[in-house]
Amino acid sequence: MADEFETPQGRRIAWNRIAGVAPTVVFCGGFKSDMEGTKALYLEQWAKDRGQGFVRFDYSGHGISGGAFTDGAIGDWFEDTCAVLDRIDGPVVLVGSSMGGWISLLAARARPGQVAGLVTIAAAPDFTEDSMWAGFDADQRAALERDGQVALPSEYGEPYVITRRLIEEGRDRLVLRAPLSLPFPVRFLxxxxxxxxxxxxxxxxxDHAEGPDMRLTLVDGADHRFSDPDCLALIAQSVEEVLARI
Structure with missing residues (x-):
């Protein structure tokens, strides 16, 4: 059973924490995903097996945390992540999947003294602007302005309801338009x-980020889920590599 806490903004966050050695590995999930996903659970078992501190959690409006998904935006989920980090003593290694990659980059920029390493999986920085807004046609943009939201089809279930606030607030959180320093071991998958x-x-x-130890690994044929046995093993291997270089 997950524990819960309230953020400074008053949002109820569900999280699971495994005690172990530092740095604590923190998994940041994707857009509309939750902490019961394959990658999060795989990493939790990996952490238990090696005695590593580990945390997985649900952003507000995701999984079993409080709030409605359509009320949230990138900044809210970044604040939720910072509230999790505030409850962890010592350094952390962030593992960010898809949107969680963007969130992790924001957290790394905001917490340079705490974030000691980073692994991203299909990171999607700035996706609200570069993928969603840039991909909307005139009718979708008009609907967003008129109705405050637009529904997009999803391969993962019910349509995604994209709100005007998600798009507009995301413009204050972009990371590919300004210098991005990552002064620690980084592995992009x-x-x-x-x-x-x-x-x-x-x-x-x-190309955009700056750091002394950054590597990108491309996996031929791997899809966005990045959850087959080989991909899962590569994620754990990448985290181990980052930990070894701290």
């Missing part, structure tokens, strides 16, 4: 068959 985040995003991120 990306599948070549990812239909949600193109390889060009991973290449742009690698």
């Amino acid at each position: 990306q599948g070549t068959a990812d239909a949600d985040v193109e390889m060009s995003v991973a290449l742009r991120l690698l």
